[in-house]
Amino acid sequence: MTRDTTRDMIRDPYDGPSLKRLFNPQSIAIVGVSSRETSFGARFVANLYAFTGRLYLINPKRAELYGRPCYPSLADLPEAPDCVVIATDLKTVEPIFEDCVAVGAGGAVVIASGFAETGDAETAAIQTRLAARAAETGVRLNGPNTIGFVHYESRAAATFLSDLRFERCWEQPREARRIGFISQSGALGLAFSQAAQRGVYFSAVLTCGNSADVNLADCISYLTCDPDTAVISCLLEGMPHPRQIETAVRNATAAGKPVLLYKMAKGQEGARAAASHTGNLAGSQDAYRTMVERAGGIYVDSYEELHELSAFFAKVGPPVADGTVVIATSGGAAIMAADAAEVSGVPLPQPNAEVAATLAARIPEFGSARNPCDVTAQVINDMESLEVCIRAVMSQPEYNSVIVPHVLAYETSLPRIALMNEIAGQSGKPIIVPWLTAWLEGPGALEIEEARHLVLTRSMDVCFKAIALWTDWHARRDRPQGGGRVSDPAAAALVAPKLVGPARTLTEREAKEALAAYGVPVVGEEVARTAEEARAIAERLAMPLVVKIDSPDLPHKTEVGGIALDLRTPDAVAQAFARMMETVAAAAPSARIDGVLLQPMVPRGVEIVVGATVDAAFGPLVVVGLGGVLVELLQDSVAAPAPVTVQEAHDMLRRLRGNAILDGFRDLPEVDVPALAAVIARVSEFAADHRGHVAELDVNPLICRGADILAVDALIVTHDPAAAEAGPTMVEPA
Structure with missing residues (x-):
């Protein structure tokens, strides 16, 4: 297997104490303060009137502003400031941040906009350089394009928004201020904080903006260590590496702090044609929900509910x-x-x-x-x-x-x-x-x-x-955690050579052989290339039989007449072979035909689809849904970043809207859910192991009758090697 080098680029969330100087500063310096009272710098000064720490103003042209002395530069301050507010335009941010590095500041808040959010390559490059310097030097960067933050115990209202009556919150007893709120959107973040006017109080409100360095997961990490915060509430738009959130939420849960998260931008982005059903079913919104919940968090369905539920959990x-x-x-x-x-x-x-x-x-x-x-x-x-x-x-x-x-x-x-x-x-x-x-x-x-x-x-x-x-x-x-790998670790090395090479679609036979190495139960089969060969095979197999076209070019056999069911005599098998060759040739004249597969007719049972696809942000996602020919019509599925444990797979099954069918429905037997969950975990491990080669994977249907669970069809689409090398970025679950 080729190494998935992009995984090395993903860092863990910053530890909470490393962000304390930025978000709970004892000293703040404002660069960009002018005599114009409506300027951003002046607004910061006004909001920091009650700050319990030391406030420094930087202006090389003035000795004093707003009743406070001014300093020519950060280097002239009597101490290295914990937090530097850079209230200047885009072009000056980079050198000022270098000044922050030079004096040993704890972090910087960059409010200027016009960086990567504009799509302009030149300004996006500035943001990239700022992020790299922050990572290199350890001087944390909040922003750019951020409104700032408020830490209520120190009365550090480090934001330029006016008339928000911060005192309504910080005048309350410390034990009443239990909610820490995080938002990528600055306006919605501070709007949320106005709940203080109706009696809901906060320990801190942190906004991330473009999150060039410090992102939402880092803010969760900080609030997890903040003694004043009991509940962490998050408003998320999206992240390039969302699985950082999983680590942060898991750590907060372990610390006894519930994390509530509402994600905006719920629509399916970048709809694409997919060879497998799974590619059409998988949604990043669902993956966010599953990821947050399995890490111990609470996924919230609306901004309004986030208000109410945060206040509830705080009490x-x-x-x-x-x-x-x-x-x-x-x-x-x-x-x-x-x-x-x-x-x-x-x-x-x-x-x-x-x-x-x-x-x-x-x-x-x-x-x-x-x-x-x-x-x-x-x-x-x-x-x-x-x-x-x-x-x-x-x-x-x-x-x-x-x-x-x-x-x-x-x-x-x-x-x-x-x-x-x-x-x-x-x-x-x-x-x-x-x-x-x-x-x-x-x-x-x-x-x-x-x-x-x-x-x-x-x-x-x-x-x-x-x-x-x-x-x-x-x-x-x-609930006890745990549940390690269920498939044989040696299976990865065994299967990998079969997936290497140009992008292609494996035949059903090849796909099932690969999955069987992971312990996925698959239906047996034999290959016939002529009608007489099909008849001969049928004469020694138990009836009834199924005949399927064997072609890497026809992932959906039903659509081209490539499946014949419930064949009860060798003559019927031979006749089905002849009809199928004629029908398929007419429907798909350019398809490569390797013959047919003869399989035993599996008794009727609950049909489940299990598969995997690759998401640009999450990496491999495992998808579970009600299967069969109606899979995309029903759209009843759940997605999760792969791999999943057996317990997590069990939870996914119970989230299906039609999960009652697993408990027995009419003449269908009850499904052994733990056994089915173990199969799902095996498929997810396959997807995670071969993330650099597998683009899509589809097991549909997985027929379930009690503990008898059998994959009767499978599809695997491999990556182009070049695409795999630059493929999705992800992190392993903690």
């Missing part, structure tokens, strides 16, 4: 159970809760006998003492009754939380909010308050957000989705 500790209970003052809200619980799969255990008796004694006959519990509007006038009901359900061990929908916003609800916060704090279980009134900022909203033990959600659906993600995150984190 809750480990769940003590899987179920929850609803205490509603509205029958309609109770019904909404039951619907949302069913959709999210959150259990609503019924009250035990002792709790049920307490509820029944307090709830009017026209209410409901079940779960969801309708205590009716009478509790508005009887605070003690509501308190008794909530304390009663809090005592039941099957409940991890209590949901109390807030239907109307009014001033008189404030004492009830304070009481619920007190009860939740005493019980160690959160009370979750779905805010159902359309008065979004009405009385009580801020009080709930600021209450340490209450969680506000803006819908019932998000409320239950949050609970499901919460229990799932802790279950995945506590």
Whole structure:
């Protein structure tokens, strides 16, 4: 095999402490400060008015600006600054960064735009040189094209955006500022931070811009080591080497910090014609989800959910159970809760006998003492009754939380909010308050957000989705890791010579032989080149048989009449041979025909497609879906960066929309899912081992009947050697 040299270019995320001088500086120098108050440099000075460290202004033409002394250059400062804000235009950035290197600065923030994002080769080259110098010298570079960052404990509002009222956040107790937010988009990053105006507080907001050096994965690494950050929330557009995120998320999860990530740009980029079904099924968006989740992170479906879920995780500790209970003052809200619980799969255990008796004694006959519990509007006038009901359900061990929908916003609800916060704090279980009134900022909203033990959600659906993600995150984190390679390591050397050479499509027979070396179970076959030879082979094989055209030029045999099924006599086999040769020759006159394959007719079972393709960013992706001739019509598939473990393959199968078919459906037997997952892991190891040669791989269908799993067709398309040498870049999972 040729060496995949591009893999050596991918680095691990920077360790958190190496970014401390940049993102939690004790000293900041601003280069580019002028007397024009609307300039970027002046805006930085204004925002850093409360910075607890030392602030230096660089301007060789002025002795003083904004009541602070100016220094001619970085070299004239009394110390090496931790962070240098370069608030100048593109053309001056490079020499100023060299000054940062010369004085031993910890890092630099480059706000100038017009670099690689423009597509201009000359300015892109400047960005490339800056990145290379940052890597060489260890002076970390944030940007270019970044808005900057905010570190709230040190009050370092190192950004040029104005009127954001940073003090609303940094004036809060340190323990209230638990969310660290990272965004490639500077505007959306700082927009997210405005949640502080409604009672959601941050430890830091970091924006990456072009990420020439410091990227989103590095920022996760920094916040993992930040003692003020409990939850890491990320807004991602895309990365050239996304598997850096996998390493960073896995490290954060191990440190007990949930990482929530929402990725924009969900559309399929660069749609292409693919020889295999897998090439059309694989999507990078799905690969991001699988990668983040298998590393222990939480993949979020929208920007709005990222807001709410981040605030949720910032307040809750480990769940003590899987179920929850609803205490509603509205029958309609109770019904909404039951619907949302069913959709999210959150259990609503019924009250035990002792709790049920307490509820029944307090709830009017026209209410409901079940779960969801309708205590009716009478509790508005009887605070003690509501308190008794909530304390009663809090005592039941099957409940991890209590949901109390807030239907109307009014001033008189404030004492009830304070009481619920007190009860939740005493019980160690959160009370979750779905805010159902359309008065979004009405009385009580801020009080709930600021209450340490209450969680506000803006819908019932998000409320239950949050609970499901919460229990799932802790279950995945506590699940034993491991699951090493399942195929024989020696198989790689055995198969590699068969894949070397000009780009080509292997015949089905060749593809199955290669996969069989990895322990993938494949259907047996014999080759016939004439009708009489086919008849002779059929006479000694058990019926029924399948006849398939044997051609490297016809990956989809059905489309050209290249498959005949359920043949029960030697004469039928010979006749099928003759018809097939005629039909295929008419449909594909230029195709090379090597004969036909005679295979046993495999009994009906669940059909699964397993394959791999090469993504420009991720490298090899393994794809699993419901297979057969409807594979691309159904589009029910899951992709993951290869290789995957057996457990990860199992998780992929359970993410299929039609996964219920694996448990037995009508006359189809239940599938041995662990056995199927092991086959998927073997295919993924094949794809990872031969990333430099295999462009596409397709096993379709994989017929599953209990533990009997058999690949009845396979396709492998190899790379052109030159393309393989400059192929995709990837990193191994940590």
